[in-house]
Amino acid sequence: MVDRSFTDPSLAALYDTLNPWGPGDDFCLGQVMSAGTVLDIGCGTGRLLGRARREGHQGRLMGLDPAAAMLVRARAHEPGVEWVLGDLRSREWHGEFELAVMTGHAFQVLLGDEELRLALAAVRAALAPGGRFVFETRNPGARAWERWTPDRVREIPDGDGGVVRVWHEVESVAAGGERVTFTETFEGARWARPQVDRTTLRFLGADALDRFLRGAGFVVVERYGDWGRGPLTLAAPEIVTVAEPADRHNWAP
Structure with a gap:
């Protein structure tokens, strides 16, 4: 079920003001600009992909979100991006993207184990060989x-x-x-x-996150405790994860 703050147009209009562009957006923008094709899962108002396009990204950019009110704002940001209403279960994925991102702590709305496994399997299916999955979750510590x-x-x-x-x-x-x-x-x-x-x-800790990622065929290649690439400590605010398909690393669970 999508939160009311995303489905109500009067509340969706406040999202970017409540959540101004910050270091996390800069981090993810750098990832987007270095990838030729990008899937933004839970793209919200679309500011990440919209900015990437305005800054010269020439490749395929797709924003996916289950809240129509947010996508209305995304389309106003940048019409030159594919804005798709739905979630990871809305279609089959066939290795179309070099990068998949989940920003704004969207990963934390995956509440059940099976829901999380299905989402990770879909992300894995959407990634091309050598692709990357970048997301963050608040550190429970x-x-x-x-x-x-x-x-x-x-x-x-x-x-x-x-x-x-x-x-x-x-x-x-x-x-x-x-x-x-x-x-x-x-x-x-x-x-x-x-x-x-x-x-x-x-709120999943790093060990639990890694178990789910391994089960979906991912290996963690970078892990940070904040958007400045600081170490993950008990009190670090974030768990920033960069993962790749494990087959690229000849790894098996």
């Missing part, structure tokens, strides 16, 4: 959810001269911190009442 509290309110412009107030509140932490359910609340003049979106994210 950093316990980011402990800072998702109602007293931490952000105020952003609503585009009409007003202000939108946004805050988070954790409802439950399950499986020893592996699954976190929380709400994101939007309050502003454009709505008669606050708009509330409920989300569950999965």
